[in-house]
Ligand SMILES: Nc1nc2c(ncn2[C@@H]2O[C@H](COP(=O)(O)OP(=O)(O)OP(=O)(O)O)[C@@H](O)[C@H]2O)c(=O)[nH]1
């Protein structure tokens with residue numbers, strides 16, 4: 389088992405969402421929630437709401453914990469394995485927050501890759517951890533899908549990466565256009581999955597079961 393440095397020299401920083409931010413400021417979030425309750429005409433001092441600003445602040449700290457986490461730390465441990473075929477983790481449950489309305493979008497992420505010539509792979513759980521880091525931020529589904537693919541591409545140097553996310557956006561279900569039940573599917577393909585349509589459609593059909 390060989391470890392690579394957390395920051396390989398040729399790492400592409402770009403839009404990969406790397407982070408060294410501090411944790412969520414809960415006192416500030418609580419003050420803002422109190423203000424929000426006043427703005428909607430509520431009484432933040434009535435018994436049922438007295439603990440709400442602090443409670444919401446704690447919930448936000450959890451919901452946005454990914455802002456203070458570096459996705460590349462998750463992938464710091466890799467190992468070499470003599471495997472040059474598809475590795476696919478399907479149906480990783482995912483809860484994120486739409487950055488336009490700050491309400492959830494949720495569904496599942498599917499991540500597949502074909503290791504590169506050096507056979508570098510990562511622990512299967514790390515793929516789910518990577519989803520968590522990017523999901524626990526104000527997000528747009530397309531960006532999150534690409535960020536996961538780019539981080540894996542940078543660190544594992546695989547022959548190809550395929551990321552598919554299927555999600556329902558509550559901003560389309562509970563408000564606005566009010567269409568519960570619609571699913572948004574996004575994909576990001578890199579390497580052989582981008583270059584070779586047959587390889588891509590084979591992996592896609594494994595993921596989507598059709
Ligand atoms: N492409 C994309 N759009 C998103 C995502 N999450 C939310 N949106 C959309 O962002 C758009 C924001 O549109 P605006 O017109 O600025 O906001 P709005 O008036 O609240 O729009 P409505 O939701 O149509 O009521 C909406 O169409 C949302 O459906 C996402 O992950 N990806």
Ligand SMILES: [Zn+2]
Nearest residue numbers: 486488489559
């Ligand atoms: Zn939204």
